[in-house]
Amino acid sequence: xxSVASQxxxxxxxxxxxxxxxxxxxxxxxxxxxxxxxxxxxKEAGSKALGLRVLIGHCSGSAYTSDLSAAGLxxxxxxxxxxxxxxxxxxxxxxxxxxxxxSVGADLDLFHEDVRDLPAEEKIALAxxxxxxxxxxxxxxxxxxxxxxxxxxxxxxxxxSRGFQGEYRRSLCSVSTVPVAQSGEDMQRDWWFTIGRSFxxxxxxxxxxxxxxxxxxxxxxxxxVETKRVPVVFEPRAARTLVSNLFEAVSGDSIYRHxxxxxxxxxxxxxxxxxxVVDDGLxxxxxxxxxxxxxxxxxxxxxxxxxxxxxxxxxxxxTARKLGLKTTxxxxxxxxxxxGIGPGNLYLQAGPHTPEQIxxxxxxxxxxxxxxxxxxxxxxxxxxxxxxxxxxxxGELAFPVHEVTIAGNxxxxxxxxxxxxxxxxxxxxxxxPTLKIREMTVGGx
Amino acid sequence: xxxxxxxxLTPRDLERYLGEALCRGGEYAxxxxxxxATTSLSLDESLIKSASQGISVGCGIRVxxxxxxxxxxxxxxxxxxxxxxxxxxxxxxxxxxPVEPVPVNAETGLHNLYPAAGVALDGDLLAKLALLxxxxxAARACDGRIFQVRAGYADxxxxxxxxxxxxxxxxxxxxxxxxxxxxxxREGPNIQRGMDxxxxxxxxxxxxxxxxxxxxxxxxxxxxxxxxxxxxxxxGEMTVVLGPGWPGILLxxxxxxxxxxxFNRKKVSAFSGLIGxxxxxxxxxVVDDGTxxxxxxxxxxxxxxxxxSQTVLIExxxxxxxxxxxxxxxxxxxxxxxxxxxxxYQHMPMPRMTNxxxxxxxxxxxxxxxxxxxxxxxxxxGGGQVDITSGKFxxxxxxxxxxxxxxxxxxxRNATLIGNGPDVMTKVTMVGHxxxxxxxxxxxxxxxxxxxxxxxxxxxxxxxxxxxxVG
Numbered sequence: 032x033x034s035v036a037s038q039x040x041x042x043x044x045x046x047x048x049x050x051x052x053x054x055x056x057x058x059x060x061x062x063x064x065x066x067x068x069x070x071x072x073x074k075e076a077g078s079k080a081l082g083l084r085v086l087i088g089h090c091s092g093s094a095y096t097s098d099l100s101a102a103g104l105x106x107x108x109x110x111x112x113x114x115x116x117x118x119x120x121x122x123x124x125x126x127x128x129x130x131x132x133x134s135v136g137a138d139l140d141l142f143h144e145d146v147r148d149l150p151a152e153e154k155i156a157l158a159x160x161x162x163x164x165x166x167x168x169x170x171x172x173x174x175x176x177x178x179x180x181x182x183x184x185x186x187x188x189x190x191x192s193r194g195f196q197g198e199y200r201r202s203l204c205s206v207s208t209v210p211v212a213q214s215g216e217d218m219q220r221d222w223w224f225t226i227g228r229s230f231x232x233x234x235x236x237x238x239x240x241x242x243x244x245x246x247x248x249x250x251x252x253x254x255x256v257e258t259k260r261v262p263v264v265f266e267p268r269a270a271r272t273l274v275s276n277l278f279e280a281v282s283g284d285s286i287y288r289h290x291x292x293x294x295x296x297x298x299x300x301x302x303x304x305x306x307x308v309v310d311d312g313l314x315x316x317x318x319x320x321x322x323x324x325x326x327x328x329x330x331x332x333x334x335x336x337x338x339x340x341x342x343x344x345x346x347x348x349x350t351a352r353k354l355g356l357k358t359t360x361x362x363x364x365x366x367x368x369x370x371g372i373g374p375g376n377l378y379l380q381a382g383p384h385t386p387e388q389i390x391x392x393x394x395x396x397x398x399x400x401x402x403x404x405x406x407x408x409x410x411x412x413x414x415x416x417x418x419x420x421x422x423x424x425x426g427e428l429a430f431p432v433h434e435v436t437i438a439g440n441x442x443x444x445x446x447x448x449x450x451x452x453x454x455x456x457x458x459x460x461x462x463x464p465t466l467k468i469r470e471m472t473v474g475g476x
Numbered sequence: 477x478x479x480x481x482x483x484x485l486t487p488r489d490l491e492r493y494l495g496e497a498l499c500r501g502g503e504y505a506x507x508x509x510x511x512x513a514t515t516s517l518s519l520d521e522s523l524i525k526s527a528s529q530g531i532s533v534g535c536g537i538r539v540x541x542x543x544x545x546x547x548x549x550x551x552x553x554x555x556x557x558x559x560x561x562x563x564x565x566x567x568x569x570x571x572x573x574p575v576e577p578v579p580v581n582a583e584t585g586l587h588n589l590y591p592a593a594g595v596a597l598d599g600d601l602l603a604k605l606a607l608l609x610x611x612x613x614a615a616r617a618c619d620g621r622i623f624q625v626r627a628g629y630a631d632x633x634x635x636x637x638x639x640x641x642x643x644x645x646x647x648x649x650x651x652x653x654x655x656x657x658x659x660x661x662r663e664g665p666n667i668q669r670g671m672d673x674x675x676x677x678x679x680x681x682x683x684x685x686x687x688x689x690x691x692x693x694x695x696x697x698x699x700x701x702x703x704x705x706x707x708x709x710x711x712g713e714m715t716v717v718l719g720p721g722w723p724g725i726l727l728x729x730x731x732x733x734x735x736x737x738x739f740n741r742k743k744v745s746a747f748s749g750l751i752g753x754x755x756x757x758x759x760x761x762v763v764d765d766g767t768x769x770x771x772x773x774x775x776x777x778x779x780x781x782x783x784x785s786q787t788v789l790i791e792x793x794x795x796x797x798x799x800x801x802x803x804x805x806x807x808x809x810x811x812x813x814x815x816x817x818x819x820x821y822q823h824m825p826m827p828r829m830t831n832x833x834x835x836x837x838x839x840x841x842x843x844x845x846x847x848x849x850x851x852x853x854x855x856x857x858g859g860g861q862v863d864i865t866s867g868k869f870x871x872x873x874x875x876x877x878x879x880x881x882x883x884x885x886x887x888x889r890n891a892t893l894i895g896n897g898p899d900v901m902t903k904v905t906m907v908g909h910x911x912x913x914x915x916x917x918x919x920x921x922x923x924x925x926x927x928x929x930x931x932x933x934x935x936x937x938x939x940x941x942x943x944x945x946v947g
Contacts, residue, residue: 404870417870435946
């Protein structure tokens with residue numbers, strides 16, 4: 032495919048482009064869903080497509096196609112070049128400088144053949160085993176939305192007219208289940224999963240099933256509490272959403288548009304001391320790891336917040352030029368459009384406290400296990416989301432809570448992180464340990 | 477005729493592929509061919525910064541055997557690739573089967589819901605760019621405090637062909653366009669945003685005559701300016717009045733998802749087993765209607781080849797029915813409702829909403845507001861989400877006002893509202909006569925698949941709902 036991509040670049044330059052960048056992505060997927068012990072669906076397929084971005088001076092246009100025939104590629108070039116002729120001149124548009132291009136040489140441990148080669152029957156068996164363990168844990172687990180095993184593998188290739196050429200393969204697999212617990216009229220579900228770049232690194236399927244069932248069971252009998260201001264503890268699955276919010280707030284696009292409450296705060300204290308946030312695109316086997324970003328810039332480790340002080344935004348070459356900074360190798364693109372920004376492995380560094388110590392420190396407060404809704408305003412930092420979890424009383428998890436909201440302002444919440452847990456683990460590209468925030472409003476009765 | 481003209485795909489080919497899909501003895505198979513051409517343009521800082529077009533083509537093949545589904549797809553329409561995908565999907569059935577063609581016949585008498593049927597949205601790129609530039613100018617002209625404007629235009633021209641082993645052959649051409657505007661206002665250190673957008677299964681003409689870029693821009697700018705003076709939202713239970721139109725997202729989250737047949741077939745919905753029971757106040761009749769001309773959520777046929785329809789979900793407070801797809805209607809012995817939808821050929825269909833709304837009542841919207849001692853009046857919302865098993869749903873009010881003694885006293889900042897699906901509608905005590913549908917901006921996500929939908933509601937009063945402000 033490298034030669035096809037090179038030809039497309041060549042053709043774009045012939046047709047009037049001054050620079051061009053071509054990305055080719057292909058992948059295959061297999062997934063199986065089982066429910067109550069029976070196979071519910073099996074899906075197996077593959078696809079491939081090509082994306083092209085061209086520049087005519089400082090005007091940019093892009094196109095993608097899944098039609099890789101000669102006619103399809105010709106239309107791709109024609110379309111991208113045509114679009115670049117109608118967009119505005121923007122001096123910040125352009126490929127990275129030649130000196131910025133490159134690829135990390137080290138083996139990043141991103142591809143394992145077992146994800147592709149494990150027979151379908153064995154993948155189905157993992158899904159069944161996971162769901163079975165959940166159903167068997169307790170008689171109150173009466174139903175299930177199913178168990179599933181998903182696996183995917185693929186290749187990504189990037190070529191540009193400034194001499195960059197690189198490719199890498201990645202694999203990913205996961206096993207999960209969604210059990211339903213019931214007690215009288217009360218019905219609650221929860222879920223748990225394991226994810227890895229190889230089946231060999233997954234947690235045992237039955238352990239995942241039991242964990243999911245325990246989570247669903249602990250929600251039975253949930254009540255709505257009185258509205259009040261209390262300390263709020265986020266378990267890791269909930270805490271990682273705060274890091275996702277933070278990602279949006281430090282990504283260059285939000286910054287140059289003043290659409291972030293952290294715009295203009297480089298070098299200032301924005302979070303409590305003891306809060307350090309790192310974006311590391313190089314973690315071997317990481318879910319956000321790659322040897323180069325989607326503009327062909329080597330990925331790296333970037334200190335975003337160091338002991339509470341904002342040290343760096345996350346940038347691609349466009350936003351770096353807008354802000355007079357250097358790209359941090361965080362360009363991320365789908366096949367269409369200009370590159371946006373994506374995290375490498377973005378995490379809040381583990382702290383000194385065990386989750387038990389954090390819970391024990393709270394007299395009267397809320398332990399959040401699930402957040403729903405989209406009530407976060409990046410411009411102002413206003414934060415208000417639906418939540419479920421457990422009430423903490425006298426340092427212990429006392430009873431389940433649901434149908435409440437938690438509200439505050441991200442600015443303030445970051446400064447109010449009182450305790451950071453030691454339990455950091457990656458179940459995706461964004462991760463956080465247990466976090467305790469001094470005070471938020473829990474909205475209920 | 478699209479796939480015949482462009483890919484030389486004949487009814488004989490379809491019959492052969494269906495035969496291959498049933499070669500292991502499945503009970504039902506369908507083929508979903510899709511060709512989609514998209515255009516997307518965006519303006520930021522008064523510059524057209526991004527322009528992109530794309531084409532994706534493929535075929536998804538599904539085989540049903542009992543409660544089991546086998547699914548495979550290919551993005552290459554070469555006959556050998558389609559046959560290979562058909563045989564992969566066929567594996568879901570265990571037995572031997574006859575490998576013989578399955579006859580198909582074109583369906584007739586389908587809906588004709590899109591204006592200028594067959595007229596594609598492609599072509600005039602400069603006219604589309606002009607929409608963005610007009611929106612930018614109009615938003616900036618509204619108020620000197622508007623300092624950032626982003627506008628986006630996106631359209632898709634989707635051709636689909638569905639052939640089923642029951643012999644139905646259906647084709648549709650589904651245009652979809654959307655214009656959106658985001659405006660940011662600044663007053664000292666105080667920065668706020670406003671958003672508006674709309675469109676539907678329309679031609680560009682819509683943005684010249686029905687709702688213009690200026691309309692979208694002024695609305696976005698208005699919201700941003702209003703927010704400059706907004707106070708912190710209250711927290712706790714209170715009376716909530718929802719304005720007409722987009723606040724209908726309440727129905728979508730609170731009851732719509734919970735009434736999708738797959739969840740009910742599996743008995744994991746908070747609404748499972750409640751057909752015939754009172755789940756809303758007698759003032760409430762909720763309908764899902766995929767047959768409204770030009771609407772974003774409308775379709776001539778669903779993605780399984782069934783005509784869309786009007787389905788009464790709740791009638792005068794009594795739960796009447798579910799939204800069905802092929803698999804669920806087959807297993808539940810129910811009639812299809814035309815709600816089997818999918819994001820693309822790479823996805824299996826499932827029951828989804830189209831345009832979901834609450835029928836108008838008899839109250840005057842002003843009387844509704846006047847009846848409230850203290851409460852919240854919500855007119856614009858961001859997104860929402862629901863946990864269909866516990867029934868808990870949220871939606872986020874991006875523009876709302878405090879009601880004191882029947883009057884709107886001040887704007888309130890972002891707040892999430894949370895409630896319980898099966899009982900929130902029982903707390904509806906007044907329903908206005910001003911039913912409105914949204915302007916065509918909604919996208920619904922379920923199990924990783926996004927599809928365009930519409931929502932609508934008249935002004936309603938909900939006696940008690942939890943508002944999640946800071947207090």
